[in-house]
Amino acid sequence: MLFKKIYLDNGATTQVDERVLEAMNSYFNKKFGNASSTHDFGRDAKNSLEDARKIIAKSIGAKSGEIYFTSGGTESNNFAIKGIAFANKGKGNHIITTKVEHKCVLNSCKWLEKQGFEVSYLDVDGEGFVDANDLENEIRKETILVSIIHGNNEIGAIQKLEELGKICRENKVYFHTDACQSYTKTGLEVNKQNLDLVTLNSHKIHGPKGVGALYIREGTKIEPWQHGGGQEKDFRSGTENISGIVGFAEAVKIAMDEKHVEQMNFLTKKLIKGVLKIQGTRLNGSMKERLCNNANFSFSKVEGEAIGGYLDQKGICSSTGSACSEMNLEPSYVLKAIGLSDEQANGSLRLTLSRFTTEKEIDYVLKVLPGIIKKLRRFSPL
Amino acid sequence: MYSKKVIERFENPKFVGEIKNPDAVGEVGNMKCGDVMKIYLKIEKGKIKNIKFKTYGCIAAISASDAMCELAKGKTLKQAEKITHEEIIEKMGGDVPQIKIHCSVLGTRALRKTIENYKNEKNK
Numbered sequence: 001m002l003f004k005k006i007y008l009d010n011g012a013t014t015q016v017d018e019r020v021l022e023a024m025n026s027y028f029n030k031k032f033g034n035a036s037s038t039h040d041f042g043r044d045a046k047n048s049l050e051d052a053r054k055i056i057a058k059s060i061g062a063k064s065g066e067i068y069f070t071s072g073g074t075e076s077n078n079f080a081i082k083g084i085a086f087a088n089k090g091k092g093n094h095i096i097t098t099k100v101e102h103k104c105v106l107n108s109c110k111w112l113e114k115q116g117f118e119v120s121y122l123d124v125d126g127e128g129f130v131d132a133n134d135l136e137n138e139i140r141k142e143t144i145l146v147s148i149i150h151g152n153n154e155i156g157a158i159q160k161l162e163e164l165g166k167i168c169r170e171n172k173v174y175f176h177t178d179a180c181q182s183y184t185k186t187g188l189e190v191n192k193q194n195l196d197l198v199t200l201n202s203h204k205i206h207g208p209k210g211v212g213a214l215y216i217r218e219g220t221k222i223e224p225w226q227h228g229g230g231q232e233k234d235f236r237s238g239t240e241n242i243s244g245i246v247g248f249a250e251a252v253k254i255a256m257d258e259k260h261v262e263q264m265n266f267l268t269k270k271l272i273k274g275v276l277k278i279q280g281t282r283l284n285g286s287m288k289e290r291l292c293n294n295a296n297f298s299f300s301k302v303e304g305e306a307i308g309g310y311l312d313q314k315g316i317c318s319s320t321g322s323a324c325s326e327m328n329l330e331p332s333y334v335l336k337a338i339g340l341s342d343e344q345a346n347g348s349l350r351l352t353l354s355r356f357t358t359e360k361e362i363d364y365v366l367k368v369l370p371g372i373i374k375k376l377r378r379f380s381p382l
Numbered sequence: 383m384y385s386k387k388v389i390e391r392f393e394n395p396k397f398v399g400e401i402k403n404p405d406a407v408g409e410v411g412n413m414k415c416g417d418v419m420k421i422y423l424k425i426e427k428g429k430i431k432n433i434k435f436k437t438y439g440c441i442a443a444i445s446a447s448d449a450m451c452e453l454a455k456g457k458t459l460k461q462a463e464k465i466t467h468e469e470i471i472e473k474m475g476g477d478v479p480q481i482k483i484h485c486s487v488l489g490t491r492a493l494r495k496t497i498e499n500y501k502n503e504k505n506k
């Protein structure tokens with residue numbers, strides 16, 4: 001690489017923090033034990049595992065015994081949704097989720113529909129928020145689970161978990177949230193927000209990939225989803241990924257420092273303000289209830305992948321929800337759910353920051369982006 | 383994901399723009415699929431004297447538009463109609479990601495549609 005890249009795709013994944021790497025290092029070739037072994041190596045691993053569990057539990061106001069390690073966000077969401085569904089089918093077969101979930105939640109629900117469960121997909125408003133009344137109206141006697149994403153990965157909308165959770169609690173329905181994007185970036189407290197299950201992962205917060213956790217409130221009726229040697233109290237079998245889990249916990253410790261959130265908030269606001277000066281631009285999502293690192297725009301008359309292509313030539317990494325960039329060749333369902341036209345969804349650009357993002361980088365984006373949009377509009381027949 | 387050649391064309395397309403008083407125009411694609419391609423032709427003695435495009439779309443679509451124009455310029459209408467999307471991809475350097483082939487196919491469709499418009503107009 002000739003020059004340093006400007007990485008603004010932290011919603012996809014983040015750079016592992018040096019301190020995290022350092023913390024993990026000795027777990028590969030020195031403290032390499034299996035936490036189930038009864039010798040010294042095993043005990044060391046077990047201790048590290050339990051230390052990590054404490055750190056993660058504390059970060060969301062949970063008890064250590066309520067944290068179950070998994071291979072990441074996808075597994076945690078699958079485990080939560082399918083595990084609750086199968087354990088509670090005696091009570092009912094109805095699940096409520098939203099139209100703006102991550103694919104791993106939606107596709108878990110789609111699969112459950114094939115197994116005889118019924119799923120309601122709640123609409124969201126123009127900024128991406130679920131209406132508490134809609135949720136209340138949708139709950140029936142057969143409802144066993146409500147699963148609502150906390151911070152949206154595309155548009156950054158932060159749902160009002162406390163209010164939504166209260167409704168679930170009053171109706172005795174389990175409440176799950178996917179907090180992969182919001183974890184350490186905005187308040188997450190299982191008791192205050194009436195949460196029964198929470199999906200967490202590591203690679204969005206400068207930890208390693210392939211590790212995450214599911215918070216399961218004590219007493220929750222859930223079926224294990226991965227069967228085997230009985231690890232994680234028989235709820236998630238498989239030799240624990242100790243190095244990954246240690247890295248995850250270290251990442252959480254560092255990320256809990258609130259000054260990171262303030263800094264990201266400041267830079268994101270600056271970015272949003274600057275980009276909105278370009279004519280024919282809209283901000284997708286809410287200005288207020290928004291993840292501190294997420295900016296998502298739509299530009300009229302230009303296509304998102306092409307914008308990303310020119311940004312890439314300037315060393316700036318971004319993402320888009322345009323049809324051409326999606327596997328299914330349709331514009332992003334999240335952007336469609338907030339009411340965007342095909343043109344608006346195709347003209348979307350997501351820039352997601354991290355605590356490593358600098359003001360200089362944001363200034364550079366603001367310097368080059370207007371020219372890119374102008375050039376592409378000259379190409380456009382619209 | 384894209385080859386250097388595709389990116390080069392995307393960065394500096396030679397045929398982007400409009401033609402004043404064109405002999406034919408044609409447009410294909412739609413907003414749902416995310417690519418819209420519009421072609422302008424100047425025709426003299428049955429040959430494509432000049433060709434320009436305007437494209438709303440992804441890197442592949444813009445690059446393919448430009449490659450198609452380069453192939454079509456100077457050809458008779460008969461020859462131009464026979465340009466295949468394989469030839470366009472060849473012109474783009476041969477290396478286009480599989481899921482982007484459909485964006486490149488727009489190039490041949492746009493050209494054929496524009497020529498058809500020209501013929502229909504003449505036969506009126």
Ligand SMILES: Cc1ncc(COP(=O)(O)O)c(C=O)c1O
Pocket residue numbers: 011012071072073074075077102104149151152153178179180181201202203210211212
């Ligand atoms: C909101 C959300 N949920 C789930 C996931 C999946 O997590 P993982 O990549 O750890 O499987 C992601 C990220 O990819 C995400 O952004």
Ligand SMILES: [Zn+2]
Pocket residue numbers: 324416417439440441442443485
């Ligand atoms: Zn395309």
